[in-house]
Amino acid sequence: MIKITVCIGSSCHLKGSREIVNSLEEFLITHNLKDEVELSGSFCMDHCMEGVCVKLNNQIFSLTPRDTEKFFNDEILRRLYK
Template sequence: MLVITVCVGSSCHLRGSYQVIERLEELIKLYQLENKVELKASFCMENCSSGITIRIGEGGPITVFDLTELKKLFVDQVLPQIGGR
């Protein structure tokens, strides 16, 4: 199971973490990965300077600035890790 962690600490929350979670849920459904990808919320990941922080698997923090980036991120970084490409 690949875990995608989304920061819901106060600055990320204010910038829209919940929309990021919703969009990721949509992408997981779209690619039918409910059994392969799990979403988790996290407290502050100490990367609050800009955007919303997420982490894919054991990777480092990734800053998301815009919901439209998520699909590309998903295709480029999530699908290859679960052999879904």
């Protein structure tokens, strides 16, 4: 199982974490992956200056809402279907 954790702390919230969570939820439903990917939120992950902090398993990414689809395709789908 892949685990995605999105920071929902105040800094990341202001940078669009809610939009990112909503997009990831939509992509998981569209691709029927709710049973293969665990999506959760977390407060500050200590990368506030870099954008919305998203942890994929143990790797940290910094996203904006417009990067979310590319992140999903390049990182999540690639790991599930390699």
